[in-house]
Amino acid sequence: xxxxxxxxxxxxxxxxxxxxxxxxxxxxxxxxxxxxxxxxxxxxxxxxxxxxxxxxxxxxxxxxxxxxxxxxxxxxxxxxxxxxxxxxxxxxxxxxxxxxxxxxxxxxxxxxxxxxxxxxxxxxxxxxxxxxxxxxxxxxxxxxxxxxxxxxxxxxxxxxxxxxxxxxxxxxxxxxxxxxxxxxxxxxxxxxxxxxxxxxxxxxxxxxxxxxxxxxxxxxxxxxxxxxxxxxxxxxxxxxxxxxxxxxxxxxxxxxxxxxxxxxxxxxxxxxxxxxxxxxxxxxxxxxxxxxxxxxxxxxxxxxxxxxxxxxxxxxxxxxxxxxxxxxxxxxxxxxxxx
Amino acid sequence: xxxxxxxxxxxxxxxxxxxxxxxxxxxxxxxxxxxxxxxxxxxxxxxxxxxxxxxxxxxxxxxxxxxxxxxxxxxxxxxxxxxxxxxxxxxxxxxxxxxxxxxxxxxxxxxxxxxxxxxxxxxxxxxxxxxxxxxxxxxxxxxxxxxxxxxxxxxxxxxxxxxxxxxxxxxxxxxxxxxxxxxxxxxxxxxxxxxxxxxxxxxxxxxxxxxxxxxxxxxxxxxxxxxxxxxxxxxxxxxxxxxxxxxxxxxxxxxxxxxxxxxxxxxxxxxxxxxxxxxxxxxxxxxxxxxxxxxxxxxxxxx
Numbered sequence: 001x002x003x004x005x006x007x008x009x010x011x012x013x014x015x016x017x018x019x020x021x022x023x024x025x026x027x028x029x030x031x032x033x034x035x036x037x038x039x040x041x042x043x044x045x046x047x048x049x050x051x052x053x054x055x056x057x058x059x060x061x062x063x064x065x066x067x068x069x070x071x072x073x074x075x076x077x078x079x080x081x082x083x084x085x086x087x088x089x090x091x092x093x094x095x096x097x098x099x100x101x102x103x104x105x106x107x108x109x110x111x112x113x114x115x116x117x118x119x120x121x122x123x124x125x126x127x128x129x130x131x132x133x134x135x136x137x138x139x140x141x142x143x144x145x146x147x148x149x150x151x152x153x154x155x156x157x158x159x160x161x162x163x164x165x166x167x168x169x170x171x172x173x174x175x176x177x178x179x180x181x182x183x184x185x186x187x188x189x190x191x192x193x194x195x196x197x198x199x200x201x202x203x204x205x206x207x208x209x210x211x212x213x214x215x216x217x218x219x220x221x222x223x224x225x226x227x228x229x230x231x232x233x234x235x236x237x238x239x240x241x242x243x244x245x246x247x248x249x250x251x252x253x254x255x256x257x258x259x260x261x262x263x264x265x266x267x268x269x270x271x272x273x274x275x276x277x278x279x280x281x282x283x284x285x286x287x288x289x290x291x292x293x294x295x296x297x298x299x300x301x302x303x304x305x306x307x308x309x310x311x312x313x314x315x316x317x318x319x320x321x322x323x324x325x326x327x328x329x330x331x332x333x334x335x336x337x338x339x
Numbered sequence: 340x341x342x343x344x345x346x347x348x349x350x351x352x353x354x355x356x357x358x359x360x361x362x363x364x365x366x367x368x369x370x371x372x373x374x375x376x377x378x379x380x381x382x383x384x385x386x387x388x389x390x391x392x393x394x395x396x397x398x399x400x401x402x403x404x405x406x407x408x409x410x411x412x413x414x415x416x417x418x419x420x421x422x423x424x425x426x427x428x429x430x431x432x433x434x435x436x437x438x439x440x441x442x443x444x445x446x447x448x449x450x451x452x453x454x455x456x457x458x459x460x461x462x463x464x465x466x467x468x469x470x471x472x473x474x475x476x477x478x479x480x481x482x483x484x485x486x487x488x489x490x491x492x493x494x495x496x497x498x499x500x501x502x503x504x505x506x507x508x509x510x511x512x513x514x515x516x517x518x519x520x521x522x523x524x525x526x527x528x529x530x531x532x533x534x535x536x537x538x539x540x541x542x543x544x545x546x547x548x549x550x551x552x553x554x555x556x557x558x559x560x561x562x563x564x565x566x567x568x569x570x571x572x573x574x575x576x577x578x579x580x581x582x583x584x585x586x587x588x589x590x591x592x593x594x595x596x597x598x599x600x601x602x603x604x605x606x607x608x609x610x611x612x613x614x615x616x617x618x619x620x621x622x623x624x625x626x627x628x629x630x631x632x633x634x635x636x637x638x639x640x641x642x
Contacts, residue, residue: 033355053633054589056626062400065401074589270401271587272401272402
């Protein structure tokens with residue numbers, strides 16, 4: 001049996017496969033397909049202070065291996081979330097990560113303060129892609145200063161046993177500097193990455209496809225970008241847990257993120273295509289680790305940084321032995337990979 | 340079968356299945372695909388839809404195509420037939436579906452969405468269909484007839500090959516009116532033109548509709564003028580705006596007036612597919628009405 005348990009700061013998770021914010025609905029929609037307790041954690045849609053209708057339709061465009069969405073952070077607001085959505089999630093025996101967003105520091109802090117009062121909330125994720133009304137609507141996570149301010153405000157009102165994760169978008173000038181600023185401000189972990197800005201134009205109507213004109217690109221199309229971000233940030237901050245997000249569709253995709261330095265992965269757009277993907281990816285990841293004789297997920301976190309380049313002469317790669325009693329089953333795949 | 344819900348979990352086992360294609364055939368302007376999907380067929384209620392993955396196992400197209408179910412049959416343990424407009428939609432994903440052959444596999448999620456609500460008493464029902472959307476009315480007609488309702492059809496389209504199911508409607512309906520814009524089949528004109536006359540002649544007690552959004556808007560307005568309840572399937576709107584079909588992606592939203600009089604942005608896939616026609620703010624589709632819950636405010640709440 002491969003040990004899939006993982007940690008995000010003080011939070012221990014039974015497995016490393018989470019849902020990504022904004023992609024798992026209220027949880028009830030996914031629960032028609034599988035028991036949410038089979039997830040490492042459920043991340044909510046970003047909760048804001050007041051109800052928000054979001055953007056007009058069309059909100060989504062299909063692009064190669066991805067989707068472009070302009071949602072406008074729709075949601076019921078924190079009151080309704082605490083009254084109806086969170087109590088239901090609390091009964092599902094799954095750690096709940098509440099994603100919080102706001103238009104100002106005060107709004108972020110207010111939502112986080114009210115959400116963290118519930119013992120059902122295991123962690124708070126700070127969506128730094130929300131538009132800052134004091135900065136002409138540009139996102140907080142665009143620069144280290146505003147990003148750190150939000151993280152500090154949320155950390156200050158969140159109970160110590162609930163980690164605060166900062167979720168960052170990749171299309172910034174210097175992601176590592178922003179990540180460092182967030183950790184300095186008290187972030188216990190990082191969620192990498194949010195969507196990146198993109199555009200689709202309908203060749204028939206000759207106009208932008210989305211009502212919001214530009215949108216956020218997600219799905220396997222951004223996986224290499226996400227992987228690069230995780231790799232770079234892990235290299236700079238090896239002690240900071242990272243949730244890898246961006247086009248995770250299979251267990252091998254998840255493994256790539258783990259090897260790059262992620263302690264967990266979150267599945268987003270893939271759920272739209274395959275609502276059963278969460279438990280499937282966890283199972284596939286377990287099989288992939290087992291096939292590589294890696295007995296503990298924790299041993300694989302960041303492993304790509306520690307192994308020498310392939311074909312390197314004169315260096316013996318570190319051997320990872322399975323723990324006693326580990327599953328000795330060898331799949332077709334393992335025969336290929338292991339002599 | 341790829342569903343991961345275990346036995347005894349209380350979950351809908353088989354909500355997601357790999358279905359075998361039985362046939363794909365061209366029907367006039369459209370394609371009709373029959374899938375062997377017993378779990379879907381068994382639970383299906385008229386008005387529900389299926390969400391099909393397109394492009395095969397390693398597809399780069401992540402959006403599911405949502406299609407109302409035309410017919411379910413007990414053959415091969417249970418089959419499901421859908422009708423879609425591949426040429427009109429210009430969608431390569433739908434083109435992929437049209438290119439399937441017998442024994443190919445298609446990944447299906449369903450049945451999904453709220454079905455048509457059925458009358459308690461044997462009343463006069465008018466079923467209004469436009470284009471390929473008319474397909475969704477035939478399973479409903481069967482169910483209504485079993486409840487001893489009288490079933491009247493009104494079907495429309497641009498021209499004769501665009502009117503789906505005219506012959507079936509004549510066979511099973513207590514009456515069937517067909518209208519085409521070019522006069523190539525039935526009356527010349529639009530559904531809107533003849534709807535008041537058909538409502539009066541059929542003494543309709545309730546109106547059901549599926550078809551282009553403009554048609555649903557007309558049907559809802561005319562039904563309300565006559566004081567009749569309308570049940571409309573917003574299939575076309577879901578096809579144009581949705582991505583997942585199961586309520587996760589929040590992209591297929593339209594403004595709906597609730598019992599409390601408040602307008603909310605509701606999901607076509609889970610709050611529909613069938614909605615009360617008089618509750619949809621047809622003129623505001625594709626917008627966020629300023630009085631909707633959570634609408635952007637003039638100051639402060641922007642973006």
